[in-house]
Amino acid sequence: MATAEQQVEMTTSQKDILSRQSRISETVNAGLKSRYRSEARFRAYGAGAIVLALVMLVLLFVTIIGKGYTAFVQTELQLTIATSGEALGIGNDRDAAALNRADYQAQIKASLRDMFPDVTGRKERRDLYGMVSDGAAYALRDALAENPALIGQKVTLQVPVASDIDMLHKGQIDRTVAEAERKVNDFQIGIYDRWVSMGTIGLHFNTALFTQGDSRQPELAGIWGAAVGSFYTLIVTLALSFPIGVAAAVYLEEFAPKNRWTDLIEVNINNLAAVPSIVFGLLGLAVFLQFFGMPRSAPVAGGLVLTLMNLPIIIIASRAALKSVPPSIREAALGLGASKLQTILHHVLPLAMPGMLTGTIIGMAHALGETAPLLMIGMVAFVVDIPMTPMDSATVLPVQIYLWADSPERAFVERTSAAIMVLLAFLVTMNAAAVLLRKKFERRW
Structure with missing residues (x-):
């Protein structure tokens, strides 16, 4: 049996332990409170940033709509x-x-x-x-x-x-x-x-706003010529950039050997995606117009320039879509006797296609809003007639907005805002289509 002195010592030791535990608990609680406060501040900063972004977005739309809605009458x-x-x-x-x-x-x-x-x-x-x-x-x-x-x-x-x-x-x-x-x-x-x-x-x-081409007189000016020019330009861009971009992505991801040359190609593709768009306009001016002699201010030349600008975006998005397909799909197809090409065409590509299409639509929406490269190849010209083919002289919606914004007449202010509203409607529609496409065809592995 423990003596009275030992019991006193044990009691003192227990008190010390309890005291240390209490201090540790207080320190931990204080730290937890500090971390909780830091987390609350961080969440408040994030919410504030979102609110600020929404306020600026609403302010942008209110300003544009407030100036442009009268152009529709x-x-x-x-x-x-x-x-x-x-x-x-x-x-x-x-x-x-x-x-x-x-x-x-x-x-x-x-x-x-x-x-x-x-x-x-x-x-x-x-x-x-x-x-x-x-x-x-x-x-x-x-x-x-x-x-x-x-x-x-x-x-x-x-x-x-x-x-x-x-x-x-x-x-x-x-x-x-x-x-x-x-x-x-x-x-x-x-x-x-x-x-x-x-x-x-x-x-x-x-009705003239949606059925006429450009005009020096604001009351007669319309966006139809620019809309048709944008359509032809995007058709040329899509017809060239999608198959070339997908083919390049499939080769780099599925067939190309992993060495310093393919690494160099991948680095350059990623760098090209960040090159300013006006550089592509200078390239198009030097190659397509001056060297090949293509018609100036024509949608076919604009489509070729936008194809060069759009290719890195499509290649990167397509490679990401191919990487998202599980390796088990490839292994199962190869195990059943399919060739490498059959595996890619019949199994991998169909599963990766939604992601590829999403990246392509986003790239096309980006191309629709481009102005700088098209200015370099002469699509800033004043064009009254509606283009009938991709070889005819034309302009595009962003360039039409640029031209109207530079006009001194007050009536062009509302038409500039109205054209911006139409362009934003196209962009929102294309981005919404990309989101819906991904939601519809997305698969959970």
């Missing part, structure tokens, strides 16, 4: 136009050639004079004529070309007004400032007010 004036073969200068001719050379602008001016017979001064009439767009003559030409029987009758049409009157009707010109500080004078404001009181002016859906 156009101010139009209802005109009643008296037509005759003599007044049009074509006599009794009704063929296409005669209708093309007819003087439609004179009929528009005559209709305006009939609407306001009290306007007799030379300057006032010139201001009156300037309130209606040149597109009014085109609208009359199209109506008579579609139905020549209308010649000799009174034709009622909705015609576009000039861009300044359009801005006035949309409330983007302050009519209270001094006359010298605005582009619409007091006489034109008075005519506009009379149109409003007569109920002949109003907003209509801007």
Whole structure:
């Protein structure tokens, strides 16, 4: 049995142990609290970064939409136009050639004079004529070309007004400032007010924005030419970059020996993915235009340049998709007697294809938004006509946005924002397609 002194010593030792354990526990708890606080701060920083990014994204969209939504409607004036073969200068001719050379602008001016017979001064009439767009003559030409029987009758049409009157009707010109500080004078404001009181002016859906090519006049400018140019350019890019990129990825991943040369090739592919896009434009200018003599400002040249830029992205994405296929798939196919090529074509490629397509769609979306390399090969040219083939002169949506953003007219500001909205819609659609494609075909191993 332990003596009283031993019991006292044991009790003291136990107290010391308990005291040390208590201090250790307090230290650990203090450390845990500090780590918990650090974790909470880190989570708060992450949440704050996400909120800030969302706020900036919302601010971007609100700014673009706020400036561009008005471009989807156009101010139009209802005109009643008296037509005759003599007044049009074509006599009794009704063929296409005669209708093309007819003087439609004179009929528009005559209709305006009939609407306001009290306007007799030379300057006032010139201001009156300037309130209606040149597109009014085109609208009359199209109506008579579609139905020549209308010649000799009174034709009622909705015609576009000039861009300044359009801005006035949309409330983007302050009519209270001094006359010298605005582009619409007091006489034109008075005519506009009379149109409003007569109920002949109003907003209509801007079909020209989606059916016309570029124009020096904002009210007639559209994105259809640039959209067709982008389509042809992306078709050429996809037709070249996808098969070449997939073939290169399959060779490097499945067939190429692992040595210093393949390592060098892989490093260069990864480096090419980070090269500024304008470098590819300089390469395209030197090789495709100057050496091979390809047509300047043509979608085929733009597609070749974007193919060079897109290849590293597709190769890297395709190799990652091939690596994601389990080795057991290859081993099972080879064990059943399939050749190396049969294994790749019949088993590995079908399983890796969703990842390849996802990378390709993302690469194509990236190519759709490129401007710098296309500027180098001349796709910045002012092109009015809609391109019919990839060999015709054309521009693309990003370059069209660049051109409009550089225009001094106020009406081009809203059309620039509207074109950005259309481009963003295409990009969001392509990225959403990539996500849906991966979700649909993704397999869990």
